[in-house]
Amino acid sequence: QGLKPIVSTESPALIFGTTTKLASDLPATDSFLGKNKVPELQKLFQKADGLPVHLKGGVPDKLLYRTTMALTIGGTIYCLVALYMASQPRNQ
Amino acid sequence: MAHQAHSYHMVDPSPWPIFGAAAGLLTTSGLITWFHYNSSTLLTLGLLSMLLVMLQWWRDVVRESTFQGHHTPTVQKGLRYGMILFITSEAFFFLGFFWAFFHSSLVPTPELGGQWPPAGIKPLNPLEVPLLNTAILLASGVTVTWAHHSITEGNRKQAIHALTLTILLGFYFTALQAMEYYEAPFSIADSVYGSTFFVATGFHGLHVIIGSSFLSVCLLRLIKFHFTSNHHFGFEAAAWYWHFVDVIWLFLYMTIYWWGS
Numbered sequence: 001q002g003l004k005p006i007v008s009t010e011s012p013a014l015i016f017g018t019t020t021k022l023a024s025d026l027p028a029t030d031s032f033l034g035k036n037k038v039p040e041l042q043k044l045f046q047k048a049d050g051l052p053v054h055l056k057g058g059v060p061d062k063l064l065y066r067t068t069m070a071l072t073i074g075g076t077i078y079c080l081v082a083l084y085m086a087s088q089p090r091n092q
Numbered sequence: 093m094a095h096q097a098h099s100y101h102m103v104d105p106s107p108w109p110i111f112g113a114a115a116g117l118l119t120t121s122g123l124i125t126w127f128h129y130n131s132s133t134l135l136t137l138g139l140l141s142m143l144l145v146m147l148q149w150w151r152d153v154v155r156e157s158t159f160q161g162h163h164t165p166t167v168q169k170g171l172r173y174g175m176i177l178f179i180t181s182e183a184f185f186f187l188g189f190f191w192a193f194f195h196s197s198l199v200p201t202p203e204l205g206g207q208w209p210p211a212g213i214k215p216l217n218p219l220e221v222p223l224l225n226t227a228i229l230l231a232s233g234v235t236v237t238w239a240h241h242s243i244t245e246g247n248r249k250q251a252i253h254a255l256t257l258t259i260l261l262g263f264y265f266t267a268l269q270a271m272e273y274y275e276a277p278f279s280i281a282d283s284v285y286g287s288t289f290f291v292a293t294g295f296h297g298l299h300v301i302i303g304s305s306f307l308s309v310c311l312l313r314l315i316k317f318h319f320t321s322n323h324h325f326g327f328e329a330a331a332w333y334w335h336f337v338d339v340i341w342l343f344l345y346m347t348i349y350w351w352g353s
Contacts, residue, residue, distance in 0.1 A: 032249055036317040038158065045159035052104035053152045053160070065107065068144040072114040075137040079121045082134060086125070 099166040101156065108149040115141040150309075154326075158318045168325050175329045179336050182299070186340055189295065190347065193288040197352055204283060208352065213285050214277045215353040221272050222349045225265055229338045232261035236307070236331045243314070246321045255311045258334070262304040269297050289348060296340055303337045306330040 045056055055061045096102065115138055122135030157163040163171070197208040205211030216222060235258040242251035273290075280290040310327045313319060319327055 033252065033315045038317050041159045042161075045155050046161075052106065053155050054104070054106055054108070054148060056155065064144065064148060068111055068141060068148065069107070071137060071141045071144065072111045072118070075118045075134065075141060076114050078137070079118055079134055082125055083121060086129070 099164040101162040101164070101167045103156070106149075106152065108145050108152070111141065112145040112149070115145050154313070154318065157326075158313075163323075163325070168323075171325055171329070175332060179332060182336065183340075186292070186295070186343075189288070189292040190343065193292060193348060193352070196284040196288060204285075208285075210283050210285050213282060215285075216272065216276060216349065218345070218349040218353055221268055222345055225268055226341065226345050228261050228265045228268070229341050232258045232265075233335055233338050235261065236334050240327065240331055243319055243324050243327060244321050248314075251314055252311070255307065255314060259304055259307050259311060262300060262307065262334075266297065266300055266304070269293070269300075292344060292348060296337070296344055299337050299340070303330070303334045306333055 045053070047056075049056070054065060117138075118134055119138030119142060122132070122138040125131045125133070126135045200206055200208045200210065209215045235254050239251050239254035239258060242248075242254055278286050278289070280286045307330050310330045313326060
């Protein structure tokens with residue numbers, strides 16, 4: 001979208017100044033259980049692409065969102081139908 | 093583009109609150125159709141959508157804090173207040189069940205044989221598995237504090253070990269309680285003794301499972317370098333919750349298991 005990719009090996013400047021330091025003040029005990037991917041993720045989620053946070057992770061986010069929406073909205077309709085039927089008098 | 097001139101977090105528009113409300117509707121009406129019409133479709137839908145909403149909502153909170161930096165000290169203070177208030181509300185929730193227990197056990201009715209434990213009820217020996225469970229939860233309180241100190245001191249490996257141990261102790265507690273439930277000589281239907289025992293300890297067990305899940309998420313985040321030595325509120329919230337669960341157990345043990353036997 002015409003945005004210049006920020007390529008940097010340093011921790012990227014955070015948009016909001018906070019007192020949060022990166023995990024770099026934790027001594028990197030080599031690769032004990034994985035590398036620190038937080039700086040890359042910070043870059044990804046601070047991209048100025050206008051996406052809200054719940055969709056900012058890309059396609060997997062969209063799939064999960066649509067699944068949740070289908071289940072809740074579909075379920076709500078099913079629920080209203082079930083409650084309508086349950087409220088009908090039953091003749092023995 | 094103008095930046096905010098305050099330290100609060102104005103969140104992006106999100107679908108999770110309304111989807112969460114819908115999930116609540118499905119779960120509650122699902123219970124009705126399950127109880128009265130023997131159909132578990134709605135209930136399954138409800139629980140599934142509740143799970144999906146929780147996962148995505150909390151995933152977004154992690155994104156907003158760790159990845160986007162929105163959790164300023166001001167925001168964190170608000171979260172602290174929030175967690176304290178939530179735990180307080182849970183304390184009141186349990187208070188109700190303790191009230192019910194004392195209401196029935198302090199003045200046992202003639203139907204119970206005018207005694208507590210009621211006639212015919214063989215309570216569990218408080219010095220057997222329940223005592224072990226008490227030791228387990230107390231130990232887990234120590235290990236979670238150890239984990240916290242390791243985090244503030246920047247010792248990643250030790251923090252991971254301590255938090256893992258805490259979670260394992262939690263699972264051990266749950267497994268032992270499940271076995272106790274299975275082996276107990278009385279059931280929930282056995283007079284008000286069974287009702288008060290299983291409802292109080294049952295809700296406690298559910299909270300142990302919730303607390304263990306919260307701690308497990310923290311372990312995952314700890315491994316993924318999300319926490320720093322001076323900013324790790326997610327972990328602190330989980331630790332507070334875990335201590336709360338421990339305290340509730342201590343009250344349960346002293347009142348229902350010990351005094352009530």
